[in-house]
Amino acid sequence: MSLGPYASFIVTSYAAAAVVIAILIGWVVLDHRSLTARLREFDRSGVTRRSGRSAVDS
Structure with missing residues (x-):
């Protein structure tokens, strides 16, 4: 498999x-x-997390 004249650029980029x-x-x-x-x-x-409380706990 030949990548052509830009092989080093392609390999370096990858x-x-x-x-x-x-x-x-x-x-x-x-x-x-x-x-x-x-x-x-x-x-x-x-x-505790606020999301762990129910609406009636406040």
Whole structure:
């Protein structure tokens, strides 16, 4: 398979896009872990969510 005279540009572009996507996926995974840990911490300390209350609780 020959990509022609622009092979290095094409391969570099695809590699750069793959790296950016991998970084974004890693960022989302790390953020999810951080927020999950923070929510667990709030649950342990007794903080509740407003969405967990019914309308008659106010």
